[in-house]
Amino acid sequence: MIAELGFAALWMAAALAVLQLVSAALSLREEGRQMAALVRPAAIVQGALATTSFVILLVLFAQTDLSVKLVATHSHTAKPFLYKLTGAWGNHEGSMLLWVAVMALSGALIAKIEHRLPERTTLATLGAQGFIGVGFYAFLLFSSNPFERLPVPASEGLGLNPLLQDIGLAFHPPTLYIGYVGLSVAFSFAVGALLTRQVTPDFARAMRAWVLGAWVFLTLGITAGSYWAYYELGWGGYWFWDPVENASLMPWLAATALLHSVSVLASRNALRTWTIMLGVVAFSMSMLGTFLVRSGILTSVHAFAVDPERGSFILVLLTIYIGSALVLFALRAGSIAEGERFAVTSREGALVFNNVMLSAILAIVLLGTLYPLLAEAFGARVSVGPPYFNPVGAIFTFPMLAVMAVGPLLRWRDDSWSRISRPLALIAAVCIVALLIAVVNGPIGILPLLGLVFAAGLAVASFAPLRGRRLRRVPVATWGMIFAHFGIAVALFGMASEAAFSDEELAALAPGDSAVVGPWSVTLDEVEPVAGPNWTALQAGFSARVGDGAPVTLNPQARSYWSPAQETTESALATRWNGQLYAVLGNRAEDGRWQVRLWWKPFVTLIWYGGVLIALGGVLAIIGWIRADYRKRWMAERLARHREAST
DSSP states (O other): OHHHHHHHHHHHHHHHHHHHHHHHHHHTSGGGGGGHHHHHHHHHHHHHHHHHHHHHHHHHHHTTOTTBHHHHHHOOTTSOHHHHHHTTTSSHHHHHHHHHHHHHHHHHHHHHHOOSSOHHHHHHHHHHHHHHHHHHHHHHHHHOOTTOBOSSOOSSOOOOOGGGOSHHHHHHHHHHHHHHHHHHHHHHHHHHHHHHTOOOHHHHHHHHHHHHHHHHHHHHHHHHHHHHHHHHSOOOSSOOOOHHHHHHHHHHHHHHHHHHHHHHHHHHSBOHHHHHHHHHHHHHHHHHHHHHHHHSOSOOTTOOSOOHHHHHHHHHHHHHHHHHHHHHHHHHGGGSOOBOOOOSSSHHHHHHHHHHHHHHHHHHHHHHHHHHHHHHHTTOOOOOOHHHHHHHHHHHHHHHHHHHHHGGGSOSSOOOGGGGHHHHHHHHHHHHHHHHHHHHTOOOOHHHHHHHHHHHHHHHHHHGGGTTSOGGGSOHHHHHHHHHHHHHHHHHHHHHHHHHHOEEEEEEEOTTOEEEETTEEEEEEEEEEEEOSSEEEEEEEEEEEETTSOOEEEOOEEEEEETTEEEEEEOEEEEETTEEEEEEEEEEOTTSOEEEEEEEEETTTHHHHHHHHHHHHHHHHHHHHHHHHHHHHHHHHHHHHHHHHHO
16 A cells, blocks of 8 residues: 555656646746746645655665565565665666655755745746656656556565665765756756846856755765775776766766856856856756666666666657757857956956866766767777776866866956966975975876876865965855865875875785785685675685784675675775775685785775865855855845835
């Protein structure tokens, strides 16, 4: 019965999405203005119903209701409770229901709290949100029903993909989805502004928090996903340029460009059409990523839910949404003035330059991801990996980093290089010192060398805007920018160090044998069988030490799950302030020795600490902007009351 309630809630939410779309469209016409009263209530109730539907799915997974097909095919009675819950979104149907629920909740939030924009723009935005929602509801109801019953309940479930039974993957998809769906809100704002031709700073201030929120969640999701792939898939690298990884990176690149563009529009009333276009592009990348991951046209070890038929459905949605938005943009862009002018040597000029660089990097990643598909269509099989992405991306990344270091020092509208010559000289000096230190420590590749040098310069430049200011009076949003830019420097230092100084050792060891990797001496003590709640494993016991230091124990495992039957490799990590020791247990050779793979990765953890710092910067910026908006409205209301009292 509870599954039927979830399905009914989904149908009612879909009906309200249609009502929201139709009433919003009619309310934009003179003769249909009375329909405006329905739009906000429809969005709010739709959000409640979609959320109810997803909560019901969670309950079904928590209870392991094996009469529901989705539960039976993605859960098991012996699975730990956490992974029973995460099984709700560890599959195609559940993850799409989560997408719809987050999107509907976002629409409800807009309807409830957004009163700064002209009412027509808000209604048009909610109408666009309903337009997106209708397609996804149709997708769920007619193609991917998560509440479908089995004719006969299963006695046991088939279980969840073992690779997904990990704490990192338990929270990675929801985080990433909130980011994706946040970009759908930015898309709706862009469409709403195009329909009403109200591309103003107020519009940008309303849109900015949504873009920044989506960007923060995307940053956290990508960071968590990157770390999961690092230790769970045994790749041993922070970024593999896997197509599924790229599918999440592309929206982040577009969102980063949009975030800076919408800030310029909010602060300086410039870059109007560029901001609208980026709003469309950012959501397009989210939809494209969803299509690539779900359609099965890409081969990836973690494209977990693939179905060409349902992928075609998403392709149709993508074509409708993005095609409609681009047609609207083509029709209305000419009637939207670009806004205030500014000099090339200005903060706006730096932001525009970096937006162009981000767009170029996005194009490179998109081309490298899709090119194997295009080649295969013509009968050729090619693979695109780091030899393409790293050097070609670097052509645009390093100029962008240089301008990122300088941009915050420049004034809005117009400035001169002579005014910022002193901080520029300091940054240049730090870069030269970093270059000398790197060269003295031995030969390394050109890209890691540039990475180390730019990371040092950007780290110092991140704090340069504080020069000559009282720290207590620095706006919270400015602290956000500083933390975000410093996080980029920290992550870049980790990437460059990992690429420049990593040491790898492949060895065949019998118990008692040792191998050396970096400063570590690693001894294999034993290999013994162990068992978990739904798996068995061979577990190695390593003793690792640096010089005469205390030993550290590492226990990598080779696991065998029985439902579904699958073998996985669980790495073991020893984290120190200056890097990580990474150990993987391989197969047993005929002579009885065990194949072992060891890495020493100096400062690799800075990659993920940097990601957290970047997200923290975004959170601070949101807090700062909300405080500034609240204070501005409070002052305006106080002034209005004062005028009213005086008259």
